[in-house]
Amino acid sequence: MAERDGWRCWLCDEPVDPLMSVNDDRGPSVDSLATAKAAKAAKGKSPAGAAERLAHRGCNTRKGAIKPVVPWPTRLFVADSAPLIGVAERLRRNGGREVVARCPSRADADKTAGWLVDRFSRLAPELAVSTSIEPGGGQFMVALTAARR
Structure with a gap:
């Protein structure tokens, strides 16, 4: 999975250091993304069919507290960008x-x-x-x- 994701966090798109401690906010973490409906149906378990993705531990933790947002890079000149x-x-x-x-x-x-x-x-x-x-x-x-x- 980490190789597939190019060792980049799926949330912030910044590099994830594979040698960083998993206890560090910039360290690697596994996150599963599922629709709200699937997550609710799973009742606290890993939803069936949830895709696993690489994330920074800190990004993954923040995602639990707030709805995740994938940022558009500032180097792109876009208007009306979709979430x-x-x-x-x-x-x-x-x-x-x-x-x-x-x-x-x-x-x-x-x-x-x-x-x-x-x-x-x-x-x-x-x-x-x-x-x-x-x-x-x-x-x-x-x-x-x-x-x-």
């Missing part, structure tokens, strides 16, 4: 296509599309996502399309 965990849950449940951001230029849209494919490979590894970029209104819409693997 990625919600996008992942909808695509996992329904498949299909969802517009996730608007960019002012084609170059910005291309960078955003590349980042999204890489990010979803760790956020939702069971989904095969592809991106599409559509011009409109002087901007470029970036959409994700998902198919189950």
